[in-house]
Amino acid sequence: MNEQVVIAGGGPVGLWLAAELRLGGVSVTVVEERTDIDQRSKALTVHPRTIEILASRGVHEPFLAEGLRIPGGHFAMLEQRLDFGVLDTPFPYTLALPQARSEELLAEHALALGATVLRGHRVGGFTEDADAVTVQVQGPDGPYELRAAYLVGCDGTRSTVRTAAGIDFPGTPSTVLGWLGDVVLDHPPRPGFGVFGLRGGLLVAPLPGGRYRLVGISPDSLTTESPGELTLAELRAKVVAITGEDYGMRDPVWLSRFGNATRLASEYRRGRVLLAGDAAHQHFPTGGVGMNVGIQDAHNLGWKLAATVGGRAPAGLLDSYHAERHPVGAQLMEHSRAQTALMTGFTPEGLDLRSFLSGMIATQPGFGGALAERLTALAVTYPASDAAAHPLTGSRAPDLAFTGSGSGLHGRLRADGHLLLDLTGGTSGQDRGPENVQPRNVLADRARPGLTVHAGSLDRPPAAWAPVRAALIRPDGHLAWIGTDPDDTALAAAADRALALTHGPATG
Numbered sequence: 001m002n003e004q005v006v007i008a009g010g011g012p013v014g015l016w017l018a019a020e021l022r023l024g025g026v027s028v029t030v031v032e033e034r035t036d037i038d039q040r041s042k043a044l045t046v047h048p049r050t051i052e053i054l055a056s057r058g059v060h061e062p063f064l065a066e067g068l069r070i071p072g073g074h075f076a077m078l079e080q081r082l083d084f085g086v087l088d089t090p091f092p093y094t095l096a097l098p099q100a101r102s103e104e105l106l107a108e109h110a111l112a113l114g115a116t117v118l119r120g121h122r123v124g125g126f127t128e129d130a131d132a133v134t135v136q137v138q139g140p141d142g143p144y145e146l147r148a149a150y151l152v153g154c155d156g157t158r159s160t161v162r163t164a165a166g167i168d169f170p171g172t173p174s175t176v177l178g179w180l181g182d183v184v185l186d187h188p189p190r191p192g193f194g195v196f197g198l199r200g201g202l203l204v205a206p207l208p209g210g211r212y213r214l215v216g217i218s219p220d221s222l223t224t225e226s227p228g229e230l231t232l233a234e235l236r237a238k239v240v241a242i243t244g245e246d247y248g249m250r251d252p253v254w255l256s257r258f259g260n261a262t263r264l265a266s267e268y269r270r271g272r273v274l275l276a277g278d279a280a281h282q283h284f285p286t287g288g289v290g291m292n293v294g295i296q297d298a299h300n301l302g303w304k305l306a307a308t309v310g311g312r313a314p315a316g317l318l319d320s321y322h323a324e325r326h327p328v329g330a331q332l333m334e335h336s337r338a339q340t341a342l343m344t345g346f347t348p349e350g351l352d353l354r355s356f357l358s359g360m361i362a363t364q365p366g367f368g369g370a371l372a373e374r375l376t377a378l379a380v381t382y383p384a385s386d387a388a389a390h391p392l393t394g395s396r397a398p399d400l401a402f403t404g405s406g407s408g409l410h411g412r413l414r415a416d417g418h419l420l421l422d423l424t425g426g427t428s429g430q431d432r433g434p435e436n437v438q439p440r441n442v443l444a445d446r447a448r449p450g451l452t453v454h455a456g457s458l459d460r461p462p463a464a465w466a467p468v469r470a471a472l473i474r475p476d477g478h479l480a481w482i483g484t485d486p487d488d489t490a491l492a493a494a495a496d497r498a499l500a501l502t503h504g505p506a507t508g
Contacts, residue, residue, distance in 0.1 A: 008123040009154035013277030015106040017298035022113035023415035024306025041098035045288030049377040051091040067095025076342035080358040159279035171263030186248025260284035268322035283336035303475035390482035401459040417450040
């Protein structure tokens with residue numbers, strides 16, 4: 001059986017990648033060991049940047065309809081929460097939505113686009129030659145092989161794909177064991193409840209079905225020895241020690257411990273094998289970012305891999321996946337370790353440090369805003385290849401509004417091509433692909449396969465966008481080029497140089 005791409009792992013990361021590949025015209029098979037979606041949801045939080053990604057493909061509405069909107073987040077369980085209302089996004093909040101439901105919605109999306117998802121099948125290894133990867137799979141009816149152009153490991157921290165590829169996974173072992181319980185609370189605390197002191201820290205978040213998730217850390221969490229399975233009696237004792245009451249907890253559906261082992265794959269790509277999500281990075285689940293970073297990995301990789309398989313990628317495009325996402329993984333390691341240090345400071349000095357930083361968030365809006373942008377991944381910027389590039393190059397494009405149009409920029413992005421904004425004076429608001437070229441404005445005739453041109457004007461643009469006359473936006477929503485030259489001829493020449501890098505020289 002031949003496929004263009006095989007994905008090991010059918011969690012949120014693998015499913016989003018499968019959908020992106022299908023939108024790029026690539027056949028894909030997802031191999032998932034579980035026969036059913038795990039209802040014990042490790043992830044509970046969908047961050048603003050992830051909602052933007054969903055919106056860029058028009059699949060965000062079910063998430064918005066079902067998720068509980070929380071207008072902020074926490075850094076290391078500090079008393080002063082981060083205000084997401086200051087963020088430049090249409091979605092200034094997180095969504096509390098169990099991973100199981102997110103996974104169901106993402107599976108529906110991938111399947112509707114034609115992805116093949118094989119449940120109850122497990123990737124056992126692979127061999128690679130110059131032309132393809134041969135993947136060994138164990139299925140319900142016995143072993144078989146899949147031959148594909150590329151194999152992507154989205155198969156978690158114990159990734160079979162990463163191990164078989166010989167990719168190192170260096171880092172630090174677990175020294176802390178946090179704990180969680182999904183339970184019924186007869187007397188729940190106020191919404192957004194969180195507390196931290198000498199006896200530990202606790203966060204409480206609502207779940208569908210009237211249950212609550214209790215997540216905590218305590219002085220006895222500082223251990224390298226596993227104390228065994230968490231019990232309801234132990235959870236109750238921990239919560240009572242921290243808060244003085246147990247909130248009437250009962251009927252647990254999941255009790256678990258989790259460690260702070262922190263590791264980062266040395267390579268996100270080796271030959272025809274790539275890694276994304278937990279297969280590429282492992283960390284303490286501070287701030288609920290894990291699933292989000294994985295989906296953002298897949299969003300960066302999907303269009304690049306589709307273009308490579310389709311033979312339309314410029315040289316080095318697939319290698320840029322590691323070049324762009326590995327530094328994000330390294331920042332994630334730093335971010336998680338910093339929060340872990342603050343969350344394990346069960347000393348007067350540790351509490352004073354927490355109080356000091358919490359006060360900085362409360363009194364220094366720039367500090368709190370920077371933390372919020374980093375936590376939500378809205379601050380992720382990829383390095384520009386040209387040192388003289390405009391400062392916005394590589395950053396995520398905001399959801400710009402257009403004059404006379406009800407839809408913003410994010411709704412115009414496509415997985416299978418770039419978007420060229422021509423802001424040189426036209427107000428038609430028309431998208432023109434290669435089949436309907438009507439030269440208007442300075443750049444309107446640049447449309448070609450894999451490129452859509454939108455000619456129009458911005459409605460109340462951000463200050464940084466006031467001098468912008470043109471912009472080339474990648475399928476993942478990051479800016480490939482910004483043009484500000486007031487001279488039309490020079491602007492057009494600069495656009496042609498940018499397009500030559502992403503699409504090759506114009507023909508015809």
